[in-house]
Amino acid sequence: MKYWLMKSEPSDVSIDYLSQLPKQTIEWYGVRNYQARNFMRDLMNDGDLAIFWHSSCREPGVYGIVKVEGAVHPDSYQFDPGSKYYDASSTTTNPRWWCVDVKLVKKTKYISITELRKYQELSEMQVLKKGNRLSITPVTKTEWEFISNLLQN
DNA sequence: GCCAACGTTGGC
DNA sequence: GCCAACGTTGGC
Numbered sequence: 001m002k003y004w005l006m007k008s009e010p011s012d013v014s015i016d017y018l019s020q021l022p023k024q025t026i027e028w029y030g031v032r033n034y035q036a037r038n039f040m041r042d043l044m045n046d047g048d049l050a051i052f053w054h055s056s057c058r059e060p061g062v063y064g065i066v067k068v069e070g071a072v073h074p075d076s077y078q079f080d081p082g083s084k085y086y087d088a089s090s091t092t093t094n095p096r097w098w099c100v101d102v103k104l105v106k107k108t109k110y111i112s113i114t115e116l117r118k119y120q121e122l123s124e125m126q127v128l129k130k131g132n133r134l135s136i137t138p139v140t141k142t143e144w145e146f147i148s149n150l151l152q153n
Numbered sequence: 154g155c156c157a158a159c160g161t162t163g164g165c
Numbered sequence: 166g167c168c169a170a171c172g173t174t175g176g177c
Contacts, residue, residue, distance in 0.1 A: 060176070
């Protein structure tokens with residue numbers, strides 16, 4: 001099993017929105033970056049765990065834990081001409097954008113990006129690095145366990 | 154709202 | 166295949 005961090009803009013999909021969905025499960029639509037797509041398409045597996053992160057907001061940071069549910073599939077929004085994620089050059093026979101579904105495992109206490117930056121143990125964490133823009137990044141087992149401990153305190 | 158960082162586009 | 170221009174991301 002692998003560990004990930006997945007960013008979401010709370011004005012789009014927030015942790016509270018996710019927790020109010022009937023199955024607390026959502027398609028991780030809208031990723032239009034090849035590296036992030038490849039993580040989902042090629043490396044994610046059913047049962048992988050991810051940190052749910054709010055970005056582009058007043059209080060960026062950790063808000064919960066989610067789990068990958070089922071298999072990777074084409075992002076449905078790429079075929080919807082009314083969506084801002086529509087991609088006219090993608091076809092159903094050869095889709096360009098892929099994604100997974102994630103299910104909420106639990107809402108956690110909030111840990112701010114400012115706090116996370118204080119820990120030497122997390123100094124190599126992708127999301128904390130200068131210039132980081134990737135919306136999906138791998139998290140090491142060590143980082144995962146360190147953050148799990150923070151969440152228990 | 155600023156702006157550094159970085160990905161993508163497209164002319165050559 | 167280089168690289169300048171452009172667009173987007175996202176913390177602050």
